Amino acid sequence: MRKKIVAGNWKMNMDLTEGLKLAGSIDNYFKEKPLGKAGVILCTPFIHLASVSEILKHGKIALGAQNCASEASGAYTGEVSAWMVKSTGAEYVIIGHSERRTYYHEDDKLLNKKTLLAMNAGLKVIFCCGEVLSEREAKKHFIIVKRQLEEGLFSLTEEQMDNIIVAYEPVWAIGTGLTATPDQAQEMHQYIRTLVKEKYGNDCAKKLPILYGGSCKPSNAAEIFSKPDVDGGLIGGASLKKDDFVSIVEAL
Ligand code: PGA
Numbered sequence: 001m002r003k004k005i006v007a008g009n010w011k012m013n014m015d016l017t018e019g020l021k022l023a024g025s026i027d028n029y030f031k032e033k034p035l036g037k038a039g040v041i042l043c044t045p046f047i048h049l050a051s052v053s054e055i056l057k058h059g060k061i062a063l064g065a066q067n068c069a070s071e072a073s074g075a076y077t078g079e080v081s082a083w084m085v086k087s088t089g090a091e092y093v094i095i096g097h098s099e100r101r102t103y104y105h106e107d108d109k110l111l112n113k114k115t116l117l118a119m120n121a122g123l124k125v126i127f128c129c130g131e132v133l134s135e136r137e138a139k140k141h142f143i144i145v146k147r148q149l150e151e152g153l154f155s156l157t158e159e160q161m162d163n164i165i166v167a168y169e170p171v172w173a174i175g176t177g178l179t180a181t182p183d184q185a186q187e188m189h190q191y192i193r194t195l196v197k198e199k200y201g202n203d204c205a206k207k208l209p210i211l212y213g214g215s216c217k218p219s220n221a222a223e224i225f226s227k228p229d230v231d232g233g234l235i236g237g238a239s240l241k242k243d244d245f246v247s248i249v250e251a252l
């Protein structure tokens with residue numbers, strides 16, 4: 001059985017006080033409720049990590065960062081390394097989010113480097129892929145996602161793939177209110193699993209959690225999660241409100 005996961009991506013929202021309050025309320029909620037098979041991860045801004053880690057310490061919720069540096073250490077003013085992330089108590093890091101690809105020009109080669117550094121630091125990676133609208137309209141979405149996975153991820157060993165979660169996030173659905181239909185999500189997730197099967201074999205493909213991201217909310221989560229190759233979600237906007245986030249987890 002593969003893991004079912006809901007990960008919240010807070011992006012650049014919440015000051016420290018607000019973030020601690022949100023993390024505390026989500027943690028408290030799940031202290032009393034069984035999580036079943038679902039894994040829950042909060043991906044916070046860097047400066048929240050150490051304090052949120054204290055809050056989550058005795059609970060069931062895991063912690064992640066949204067990025068890490070492409071170098072291990074040294075004179076890189078303003079950067080935060082994968083080892084630093086790990087030292088806060090975080091277990092996960094998002095790599096390759098479309099906002100990093102677009103606004104910070106992170107290409108496949110750089111993302112591959114970051115992924116390998118994160119693995120070496122002992123982090124698990126939520127590796128994002130997905131096409132922009134013009135690529136979908138030109139029916140190139142499969143080619144794009146294939147390239148992103150081949151160049152960003154497929155240099156990993158089969159063993160390292162155990163520490164990977166893939167998130168398919170069609171860029172046209174992120175923060176826009178537009179959601180991929182459950183069938184569109186399933187079609188791409190199945191394709192991603194086939195690519196992983198061809199590269200790493202059936203066992204690896206069967207174990208790989210593939211999350212959907214892009215305007216996922218309480219009203220559409222259950223339908224998207226009902227698809228056989230959709231193993232949960234990477235949630236942006238709706239992860240900033242405790243009630244919305246917990247109902248998405250409950251939909252899983
Ligand atoms: P959204 O963002 O849920 O606000 O669309 C998802 C993401 O970017 O991870």
